[in-house]
Amino acid sequence: MIKADFFRIPFLLILFLIWGNQSFSQKLYTKRSTFYTHLGVSGAKLNQFNQMLEERGLSELRNKYHSIGLGYQSRINDFVIGMELIHNRGSYSEFDGYKMGFRTSRALLNIGYAFTEESKFQLIHYMSLGVGYLNFQMLPSERPSSLESFLEDPEKGFILRKNDIQKGSRNYGDFLTEIGFQLSYDFDIPGREEALSVIAKMGYAFSPFEGKWQMNGLSFDNTQSGAFFRVGAGISLPDRNFFYKDASISAHLITGFHFTSPKKFNSILSDHGYDELDGTPSNLGLKIQGENEKLLYGAEVYNLAMKGDASSTQTQSLNSLRIYANLGYKALQYKNFGFGATGGIGYGNLRYTILKNDKPDFPELFEQRKFDGYLKNSGLMAKPEVFVEYAIPMTKMKLFDLVFTAAAGYELALANYRLGELDMADYMTAPYLMFGIGVRP
Numbered sequence: 001m002i003k004a005d006f007f008r009i010p011f012l013l014i015l016f017l018i019w020g021n022q023s024f025s026q027k028l029y030t031k032r033s034t035f036y037t038h039l040g041v042s043g044a045k046l047n048q049f050n051q052m053l054e055e056r057g058l059s060e061l062r063n064k065y066h067s068i069g070l071g072y073q074s075r076i077n078d079f080v081i082g083m084e085l086i087h088n089r090g091s092y093s094e095f096d097g098y099k100m101g102f103r104t105s106r107a108l109l110n111i112g113y114a115f116t117e118e119s120k121f122q123l124i125h126y127m128s129l130g131v132g133y134l135n136f137q138m139l140p141s142e143r144p145s146s147l148e149s150f151l152e153d154p155e156k157g158f159i160l161r162k163n164d165i166q167k168g169s170r171n172y173g174d175f176l177t178e179i180g181f182q183l184s185y186d187f188d189i190p191g192r193e194e195a196l197s198v199i200a201k202m203g204y205a206f207s208p209f210e211g212k213w214q215m216n217g218l219s220f221d222n223t224q225s226g227a228f229f230r231v232g233a234g235i236s237l238p239d240r241n242f243f244y245k246d247a248s249i250s251a252h253l254i255t256g257f258h259f260t261s262p263k264k265f266n267s268i269l270s271d272h273g274y275d276e277l278d279g280t281p282s283n284l285g286l287k288i289q290g291e292n293e294k295l296l297y298g299a300e301v302y303n304l305a306m307k308g309d310a311s312s313t314q315t316q317s318l319n320s321l322r323i324y325a326n327l328g329y330k331a332l333q334y335k336n337f338g339f340g341a342t343g344g345i346g347y348g349n350l351r352y353t354i355l356k357n358d359k360p361d362f363p364e365l366f367e368q369r370k371f372d373g374y375l376k377n378s379g380l381m382a383k384p385e386v387f388v389e390y391a392i393p394m395t396k397m398k399l400f401d402l403v404f405t406a407a408a409g410y411e412l413a414l415a416n417y418r419l420g421e422l423d424m425a426d427y428m429t430a431p432y433l434m435f436g437i438g439v440r441p
Helices: 008-024 047-055 147-152 263-271 364-368
Strands: 031-043 064-076 079-090 093-095 098-114 121-140 158-162 173-188 195-206 226-238 248-258 282-292 295-311 314-334 337-356 373-393 401-413 430-440
Touching (some): 031 195, 031 248, 031 295, 064 098, 064 226, 064 248, 064 282, 098 173, 147 263, 147 373, 158 337, 173 226, 226 248, 248 295, 282 314, 282 430
Antiparallel strands (some): 031 064, 031 226, 064 079, 079 098, 093 098, 098 121, 121 158, 173 195, 195 226, 248 282, 282 295, 295 314, 314 337, 337 373, 373 401, 401 430
8 A cells, every 4th residue: 555644745845946956056047936725626426336326226426526725836947846735525415314425635746847938827737746535424414403412322424534634634645646737827916016826727636546545345536536627816926026035935834732622522521431532632734925025924724633532442533624814024034034923814613523443334334324423613713923933045046945933823713613512612712832844935
């Protein structure tokens, strides 16, 4: 089994830029960096699962999913490299009071070649290499009325996961690829040197090794395969507009500590005979930050996770995804040292899962159904943050810096985040300490 490591992706980015310095050290070069978001659609027909439904006289699952993603791209002359996080959500189908469907996510490293010179129009051919996660579930359409009743009988349906990132993003795995083209056009922003880039991407995504996405006797390979089309927009710093030597857009891998624990939730787990969740949540994520004349802007996404045994026959996880849009100011820049503050507002969710360790294969699993349980809620989050950074130039021509950061902040839940009737806002609201390593062209 080929198992890719999520940590390798940013370091491949660094290695590429070091190699790029050798290639461009003897000639003039142009630079361009961009961060963007996109939406899209793709096809993913679940052949084996649909065949099982057809044999029972049931309708097939719809063969389409929707995507949302966050990406970063750096171009040095004609060579392009970047990173993307993509979440894909399939269409859900109703059956006998249950909802069936799947979702996936991918962390990708993009390597490409631009067919155009530095101009407002960009045409790029690229290939993506990365890792993924898969969730397939069949759960009741109605949510449990209370946490107490849920824990008394959590076996509501079934959930199948491969590379379960709800137990932490370090679980990303199994090799995935994409091949495609990217078109973009820059629109000037009045009064700013940045450009607004409108982006379209089209291509084909696939899992190159057959059988890597098999769960409980059925293949789900097609959830990771299919032609796609995505459109989006972002902010670019094209070389033709550079007027300030420190203007940049950087990408960082971030991880840290959140000083909170689910005390009230643990006490209810214990009252119902389940093991408590130990420790504090860990996280791993991606931060993209633009800078121009001390103004900071960007986005970040990270995934907090707690996991453990619920009983001798069950495991459990408490997970929260955070997505922020950030705006800030760099108060001090002295040589390679920087200090500043940012504020963010965004989205957070809270997800509790309890899974049976041993479940039968299909079609017996489909007939029995009741093994696992799942609770979810979501709302708005906000946070202030202060940070320090230290940048190390990595090439003679200063094509990019290696940037180390440390940040301290406080997250504030702007919603109740109830699991059943239990208010979990105090768990979501907490101070944190974050560390990062990134590249800044």
